[in-house]
Amino acid sequence: MLTIALSKGRILDQTLPLLEEAGISIPQTELKSRKLILDTNFDDIQVIILRASDVPVFVQHGAADFGIAGKDVLIEHGADGVFELLDLGISKCRMMVASEKDKDLNKSSLKVATKYVRSAKEYFYSQGKQVEVIKLYGAMELAPIVGLSDCIVDLVDTGNTLKANNLVPLDLIYEVSSRLIVNSAAFNTKHSEINGWIQKIKESL
Ligand code: ATP
Ligand code: PRP
16 A cells, blocks of 8 residues: 655645646545545555645654655655655745845844744854744734734745735745655655656656
8 A cells, every 4th residue: 555645735736636647536525525544546545635744744654655745844844764756846935034124134133933943043043143933833924013023934925925914025045846755664665666656746747
């Protein structure tokens, strides 16, 4: 049995056509059900649909053989025990620092609100800046407006969310796209099976 871990939400919408093109399809009845393990058109392939940040955890521990997750999620997780094999080029966006226009960020200690604690710490430490990171789980854009933080580290795509909240992008931390990751042990034990599917997915890009 091969188990594939997919991120729910926006990545899923772009992942399903990719898998379909590669030959793996999940019936609508499965997708619409409340089941957590979904059948596919192959008896020996099942799919689990998880919160984006849980995908590398399931793959790392071998509960899924391979999975699809954003580069942001992989950087935050640390990606221990997983091989990143393919850049799928989907769900592209940028990890950025943003703040209110004309905000002075040259203070000795900055408050940074973010869901992406590791990315934020590594970025500011690399700049030699002292930061207090305030962990949030969403609506980061609110933090500078209500005085919770001096700036945010968040994903930016169109820039509409920043604009709508009178924030400006300041610095690019890294580019994000979704990646195919594989459990390192499964990549050895089920090599030909996994590699076969990776090649098909590659061709369908
Ligand atoms: P959760 O609900 O578990 O906190 P989430 O809200 O981060 O997850 P999504 O918004 O669906 O979940 O984002 C999942 C992934 O999609 C992110 O990890 C990132 O790789 C990508 N992503 C997030 N925001 C955007 C965006 N605005 N444009 C393109 N890709 C994005
Ligand atoms: C993401 C991100 C930004 C927004 C950026 O949020 O956290 O808020 O998208 O996209 P834009 O530049 O195109 O406006 P999402 O919609 O995933 O909501 P979330 O806050 O629940 O993560």
